[in-house]
C-alpha cells in the first residue's frame with residue numbers, strides 16, 4: 729500500500745493536540761484515525777524531525793497527498809467546479825449517512841469524466857507541468873477506495889483527544905487497521921458520465937502518453 733511518511737508517537741501526539749484532531753486539508757474533525765504525515769511527502773522520517781514538519785490528514789486527503797502511490801483503480805479525475813476540499817466533505821457526509829460510497833453524480837451533478845489517470849496526472853505535476861485547465865481537475869474516489877476509517881464500529885466515543893498512555897495505544901492500533909477491510913457499495917458507472925472535451929492545450933500536454 730502506501731509508503732508511509734508518518735510521525736512517531738511523540739510527534740503524533742503533539743500534532744493531534746496542536747491541530748485539535750482536524751484534517752489539514754478538508755478541515756473535518758475526526759476523533760481517531762487521522763494520519764499524522766510529513767508535509768513534504770518526499771522527505772524521509774527521521775528522529776530529528778520537529779512537529780512543525782507534520783500535519784494531520786484524513787484517509788481521503790492523505791490519498792490525494794500521496795496520489796502517486798495510490799492505485800489508479802481507487803482514484804480518478806473529473807472536471808468539476810466544486811473545490812477539492814468540498815468534494816471530500818461531501819464524500820464523508822454521504823458515506824456517514826448512507827454507509828456506501830457515492831457515485832460521482834451524487835457529489836457533483838455537473839461533473840465530467842476526464843480521460844487522464846491519476847498516475848499520469850501525478851507524472852505531469854512532478855515534471856512541473858502547469859496549465860490553467862488543471863484548476864478544474866478534481867480527484868474522485870472509486871468503490872475500490874477504502875472508506876472504512878469512517879466506520880464507527882471500532883471507534884471510541886471520545887469527543888476530544890486526551891493524552892493518557894492508553895489513548896496513545898488505541899490510536900496506534902487504530903491506525904494499523906486502516907485500509908484493510910473492504911466495503912461493498914455502489915458507484916455510478918464512470919462510462920455513463922458525460923465526457924469532457926479536451927482543449928488544444930490539454931491534447932498537446934497529454935500527447936506524451938500516446939507514444
Ligand SMILES: [Zn+2]
Pocket residue numbers: 751752753754755756785786787788789790816
Ligand atoms: Zn481530510
